[in-house]
Amino acid sequence: MNGGIFDIPSDLQNTYWGLVGLHLRLALIPVVAGLLVALPISQLCVMLRWLYPPVLWVTTILYAIPSLAFFVVLIDYTGQTELTVMIPLGVYSLVVFVPAIVDGVRSVPQETLDAATAMGLGPWRRYFQVQLPIAAPAIIAGLRVATVSSISLVSVGMLIGNQGGLGNLLNDGMIYHQPRLVWLSVIGTAVLAILADAFLVLVRILVTPWMPRGNRKPRPVDEPEPESRPEPAAAALEDAVR
Amino acid sequence: MIRIDSVTKRYPDGTVAVDNLSLEIPDRSITVFVGPSGCGKTTTLRMINRMIEPTEGRILLDGKDLAQQPVNTLRRSMGYVIQNAGLFQHRTIVDNIATVPRLLGWSKDKARARARELMDRVGLDGALAKRYPYQLSGGQQQRVGVARALAADPPVLLMDEPFSAVDPVVRKGLQDELLRIQEELGKTIVFVTHDIDEAVKIGTNVAVMRTGGHLAQFAPPAELLSNPADDFVEDFLGADRGIRRLSFFSTADLGLLTTPIVAVDSTAEQISERSAGDVPYLLVTDVEGKPLGWSEPARLTAGAVDPERLLPYGRPFEHGKESLRAALDGAVLSPTGWAVAVSADGRVTGVVSQQTIGEAIRAAHAEGDPDGRTDGRTDAKVAG
Ligand SMILES: Nc1ncnc2c1ncn2[C@@H]1O[C@H](COP(=O)(O)OP(=O)(O)OP(=O)(O)O)[C@@H](O)[C@H]1O
């Protein structure tokens, strides 16, 4: 691999593909953790209506904290470790997930829930067999936003001692004045984000064969339109602005 | 039998939705709750499967207090159908129908086989089995809702305005289908509607409720139409209850005339023979005996009958099966004032004048309450 396009400085003690793996690890573990924490919080917000607005405030405030500020606070406790990068990313995912899941679960028509209750489905069955599957498109939409933003945010981890996956390459590129490394970092991150997003779109299509799609027969007119789902593109845009 | 015993439901905000309601819902019959919006029909229905608990009083199923029974077991023994069907949009049609059997622990194969059987029973094409609800029309979805409720063969079926979101033609089809299924299965059906015509058509007994959750009258539909308990019920029944009541009188005893009928290929002698006496019109049929139209005898020329120039014969009624209402309707629809009676295969069995129908109505009234109830009542209702 000498002189190859994917060669990287030895101070990173890794190969390019090793960095890609590291990057994914740093980005995705927080997303999964965020999802697991968001599920029970969201369900509580659905059951206790009054809880949702305060939870929303708190998450919005958390979202407003710049990642750098997060690192500064965390570094005293968790040091220059992966955890210091993952905690803020996890919190950001949580912030995306809670409203996505709450809206998704709330979009389940009352009639459907009544029918489930009337057929003798208890609260757990109702949640796992009816609410969660019907909320799946909204949850996956949230998952796309969280995943893409997490992949792009990991790079910031370079600031706390090479914990930024491909971001470290960006750092080196600037130090050694090697544009190739900068491109490797930026393009690599973008490709990862696009692939991850495409993968999630595929998952959405596979798990929701029941959703009306463009080339299929439209919903009968006497049926209400399904609740509109949060558009991941719009959310991602907001994210980019931030 | 379901016994509602002095039940009152007061919501936390103080609304009294049902006020001291007592009535008995007999087995193997359709009991309809009807009344204006907000009179407590849904609340009453939902107290039967304990989606809502009564504030006072109790409900007994076969003598046992509902409150003592495990709630989910109870619900699985009662089918439930609602407006817009409330299907699980994320499950295929078979899996929607198989829901309760699966909950009861049936194997997937057995539950699906049962689901397909039910699709057949409610008149759904088996090809729809693997579709999702959004790919079905409103009427088809409603049929799936009924099939789903029947899947585990529950003795009780609760239906809350099941057909009110579909157009009138589809609704009529669904009502007829329900009556047919009921004839086969004999469930204890509690049916909620705000449509009095629907109530009269499908109910064995009808409970008319009034705002505030009061029971205004509980009676079989024919009695409701002939003896409304008070002004409210009378008002609710609407202006033409006299006509609608005719749905409960059979045409079996109606005297038919068979003379003034000629086939389109009749000879001149046959025509003159048939118009003997003083019949003002002759009914012309095709060679199979199906009606074509009326004509004055003088205008008929053997061998040159132009079906285009005959007078319309209105809507024929099925003799013995349809009600006096259908017969009267047929007579009123034809400019001749005569109704055409046909057999099940559409062949003319006779004709009858408005005057004769009027006499039959008077005779039926003279017998007191319409008591077609003992025979042919359901038939008359299905068809009339
Ligand atoms: N959860 C609730 N809390 C307070 N009041 C309620 C509640 N549910 C129903 N009500 C009230 O109770 C009354 C009866 O309601 P119900 O739903 O039983 O009426 P309904 O006869 O089914 O009407 P509709 O024909 O419109 O469906 C209404 O005045 C309604 O506003």
Ligand SMILES: [Mg+2]
């Ligand atoms: Mg109602």
